[in-house]
Amino acid sequence: MTILYCARWVLPISSSSIEDGAIAIEGNLIADVGTRASLVGKYPDATVRNFPDAAILPGLINAHSHLELTARRGFLESEESDFMGWLKKLTVARLELMTPDDRYVSAAWGATEAARAGITALADASDGAYESIKALSDVGLRGIVFQESFGPDPRLADDNFAKLIDKVGRLAELETPLVKVGVSPHAPYTVCGRQLELISEFALTEDLPVMMHAAESDAEVMLLREGQGTFAEALRKRGIKWHTPGLSTIQYLKRHCVLQTKPLLAHCISVDNADIETLRESGARIAHCPKSNAKLGHGRAPFSNFLNRGIAVGLGSDSVASNNTCDILEEARFATLMARSEIGGQRMLTATEALHAATAGGARAIGLAGYTGELRAGLQADFAAVSLAGPHQLPSYDPINTLIFASSGRDVVLTVVAGREVFAAGQVTTIDEERLAARMKEIAVKLGI
Ligand SMILES: [Zn+2]
Structure with missing residues (x-):
């Protein structure tokens, strides 16, 4: 099964930024990186996830x-x-x-x-x-x-x-x-x-x-x-x-x-x-x-x-x-x-x-070059989508400048590790955040904070 993640920008890091881009994910790997039009044509049966106001970049x-x-x-x-x-x-x-x-x-x-x-x-x-x-x-x-x-x-x-x-x-x-x-x-x-x-x-x-x-x-x-x-x-x-x-x-x-x-x-x-x-x-x-x-x-x-x-x-x-x-x-x-x-x-x-x-x-x-850190075919599907549509970010003339000079982790809308969406739709999908938050409060009381 192929999933296409499409965004206003795709920033592969190892190659030029792609406007209206997409990445194709198969299992835990990146299968393809290109424009949205080219990848939709190449993978007509793929599931499509759209992030029209975001940049997709390596995790x-x-x-x-x-x-x-x-x-x-x-x-x-x-x-x-x-x-x-x-x-x-x-x-x-x-x-x-x-x-x-x-x-x-x-x-x-x-x-x-x-x-x-x-x-x-x-x-x-x-x-x-x-x-x-x-x-x-x-x-x-x-x-x-x-x-x-x-x-x-x-x-x-x-x-x-x-x-x-x-x-x-x-x-x-x-x-x-x-x-x-x-x-x-x-x-x-x-x-x-x-x-x-x-x-x-x-x-x-x-x-x-x-x-x-x-x-x-x-x-x-x-x-x-x-x-x-x-x-x-x-x-x-x-x-x-x-x-x-x-x-x-x-x-x-x-x-x-x-x-x-x-x-x-x-x-x-x-x-x-x-x-x-x-x-x-x-x-x-x-x-x-x-x-x-x-x-x-x-x-x-x-x-x-x-x-x-x-x-x-x-x-x-x-x-x-x-x-x-x-x-x-x-x-x-x-x-x-x-x-x-x-x-x-x-x-x-x-x-x-x-x-x-x-x-x-x-x-x-950290010794993971060739596995992660870039968006290119064959690497692990580790990536994030960052919204570029916040009032603190607009107008955005260049996605990389906006990411570095006007954005923070709080603008992230999607995090994927080895093809698995670990953060999506405002929730960490893998653990019970509420339970963890309650336990953190207990620990803080014990530590005297
Ligand atoms: Zn340290």
Whole structure:
């Protein structure tokens, strides 16, 4: 059976935009892309779905999320004066108060928000990966869930590594054609050098994707360069020995074999030209998270430079505790404005480049290039339809400019993953949204919000 999805615009990303276009879907794959007239002629028996005021584009890719922390939205706003305090509050709330079912509900609510915003694939870092994988699968999204590993104390590196192997072993049974497992040594300040090496070797042997937070804050730079600052103090207080490497984060990750895994690195704010060259040479990918970086006061990653050097860059929301929404169209607008706001910047980043990062670039960044991120025959049928008819969007002279400069995830009217409509007619079709909303309210009461 063929279904034709027709729209005012079809934006394949890998080829020119098509006015009055259509895509033909057969099963979980894109069978054809063209003008409406040509496809209606070619597939006369197809079921036709019309979106006359919308643009159909590849499903948006969220290159960095923490769906399990969705219940923390609005929890961490202004009272924490430093990143360390922020992380502490988050960690306590995460570990001590939430049951496995709370984490599942939190992740499923996050996945629901993503589906409503036209996001079809996520690279999700999770301490409770078991629940996050189930949540993504139940909502029907594509993704890689990276089981996080923590442990700054070198004396515990082998134990922590053994725990990670055990967890990853149990996750394997949950993998589906849509949802895969990866590993994530959390960050340079929470995982010691030896543990980074053990995890990297394991990932290379088992062919597992790796993601890590990198070069995110000044506190991280101070720890790695000088052995000072809030992270250094916290390690000292816990009696953990720290040998200051005197390196940037990127060179430190190279020394400890992480870059050999071609990791997906979230943030990459504190990077100089030598670091960017090292990233390019190693084949590392970047999740650019401009809103989270701004909200936490961490600064701005050199997005244009990454693109100029041909590095694979996707856009990430990070957790909604630091964002506060999981909305990649909004992230793309913010990324463009932030890049343009640099005085004396090299050039004006275009809406086309931002939309590329939100789709094909994101797919490349999370290792799904050739499966999703573009509209062309043979790829997975992952796409979204975004209304262009809102008062905040009209008049629209160019669909890509309207999408990036005047639209958000709230304008999405249809989300399809592997041929399945997961969001249509104002409803997520795969789960009971009302029940989830009620459970989220209960969790919020328990967490004291
Ligand atoms: Zn993160």
